[in-house]
Amino acid sequence: MINIKDLWNEIMLTLETQMSAVSFEVWIKTLEPLCIAGHQLVLLAPSVSAKNLINKNYKNIISASTTQYNSTLSGAVIIIAEEKDFYLGLQNEEDKNSDPKPDEITESVFNQKYTFSSFVIGKSNEFAYAAAAAVADAPGEKYNPLFIYGGVGLGKTHLMHAIGNKIRETRPNLRILYVPTEQFTNELVDAVRNSSDRDFNREFREKYRNVDVLMLDDIQFISGKNGTQEAIFHTFNDLFQNNKQIVISSDRPPKEISKLEERLRTRFEWGLTADIQIPNFETRVAILKNKALSHNIVIEKDVLELIAEKVETNIREMEGLLSKVVFFASLLGKNTVTLDIAYEALKDHLEKNKAYVLNTDTIINAVCEYFKLTKADICSKKKTKDLVEPRMICIYLITDILDIPLVTIGEAIGGRDHTTIMHSRDKIAEELKTNERIKMIVKDLRSRILKT
């Protein structure tokens, strides 16, 4: 079954790049996906006037994107609340008449923007790119599983979608399933909850084992989730034995995923492991140049360089700033984004950096933001794993960046003894020699603290 919300979200991603930010905010975002009826995606508009305006100006582009994402759909229809019952009725009729095909369960929708050709290759990602391309050329034959790892916003999901898009194009008969690991866990929980007999997860099992290519995104989420690990273990074995391709992504290498069963860890390492690193300045500019093409506006080179300079470690964040300057220029009615406009648009962002004071609090805040924790968490006496490591990293960064006494740092981190501070500092310093993940985090955080 098509998940209508997911489908609409994907379509919106394309629409966003094809119209002005204002139109997108004001018109497209108010639409609510209702159902699929008569091979059309049914979208609910908030009022009659909105419906009329959208029909007049955006219907074609919405329909085109809909068909692009799912070729079984012939387009979109915009309706208002009064028409809801009619379309829902239509949908029910269709559901009754069509017997479910098992194949339908296993079809993933891929983002058409995430292809190999839209992926900019640099030193930081060329290996991962080549590995992904090889897998897309010969699924199940060469590198199985393919395990891609790297920091947030560096292109893991992009590469997985690129594999999906490519295989869909070259081998349309293969069944490809892409799932964020969190969704896999949720589905497993639902399957267990809705069980009436021992065969509770037959449907779940069939869904995941009847595929030719299975892609699990962000596998680090299975840390400590024993049920999910068990399910993935069996799924993995089944697929692997039948030469089906498995692609996995993670924010860290297998050996650094904590609370992971050994039998899974070794399996993840059976095939090829490829990492994606932080792109250098030239690659960042090249990526921005590429993204700039999808905005219908000229963006000066200096602007791209300004953004590439300000954001080093997360491409998604760079794209965010790019959208911001484009949006700003469109509000001003300009057809070129100049450096002046960019400075104006990014004023808050840039000024924040200028008036930036470096002290224990700014470092604690940066660490909190990074790990999604609060200052109270960092300062607390709790020794849970999710707190201990961020806390030690925080302490290490403070000792490393600020030239202040250990006692003062101890006071700032919830009144700790200076020996504790020393221990944390040394522990992380030691980890940095061998632990790639910690290295990546510290590097990332350091650049955020010192530059952003």
Ligand code: ADP
């Ligand atoms: P991750 O899954 O690693 O967190 P994503 O794949 O979601 O990151 O990438 C974040 C954004 O950056 C996406 O919009 C993606 O298209 C873009 N991106 C990342 N790397 C590249 C690249 N090498 N070339 C072009 N775009 C990239």
Ligand code: MG
């Ligand atoms: Mg991702």
